[in-house]
Amino acid sequence: MGATATTDRFGKANMAMSFGSGKYITLPSNVNFAFGTGPFTVTLWYKLTSLSTFSILISLGGSNTISGVVSANGAGIKLGYYALGQRISELGTAELNTWGFASLVGNGGANGSRNIKLYDNGVQVGNTYTYNYNFPQQAFVIGANQSSYGEVMYGPIDEVKIYNRALTAADVLALYNNGGPTTIRNAVIRGAVIR
Secondary structure, three states: OEOEEEOOOOOOOOOEEEEEOOEEEEEOOOHHHOOEOOOEEEEEEEEEOOOOOEEEEEEEOHHHOEEEEEEEEOOEEEEEEEEOOEEEEEEEEOOEOOEEEEEEEEOOOOOOOOEEEEEEOOEEEEEEEEOOOOEOOOOEEEOEEOOEEEEEOOEEEEEEEEEOOOOOHHHHHHHHHHOOOOOOOOOOEOOOOOO
């Protein structure tokens, strides 16, 4: 609620969405966001324009929440993600007023074999994290943490893409290098593309 249209990374007016205090988008609970234990990928472009301790890019999963986050701490500004409130990875880099490309990829599978990878500007950062996620049918929030709407992203987000499969490292790199919408063979995009 409250996100406003703004200029995208190509300089086109009203083609991205701007987020901030009280400005986020909630995609209602939908069977398409019930990843369960299956594979998924979420990709997006973002530009942090103001610094806060935690700037939440996306949040999904209700009690199994996973969030893509840009955080500021003594080590600088970092791209990372949290799962169930636990900091999992904070290894990517982020800069103020610079567009970045973030990707979260879950491979799906049995307990003990499900894992999540974080990609920063097309390259995996950190280790693959084993996380036995099971995402129920829940709302999908862009620009804020669904469990604490005070943790918001300050700046624009563009081209949020949600896939029902785990993109490969080559797929993620191709999306980043292309710099715009790309058709990935055999991918099903589920949800919204914000542009």
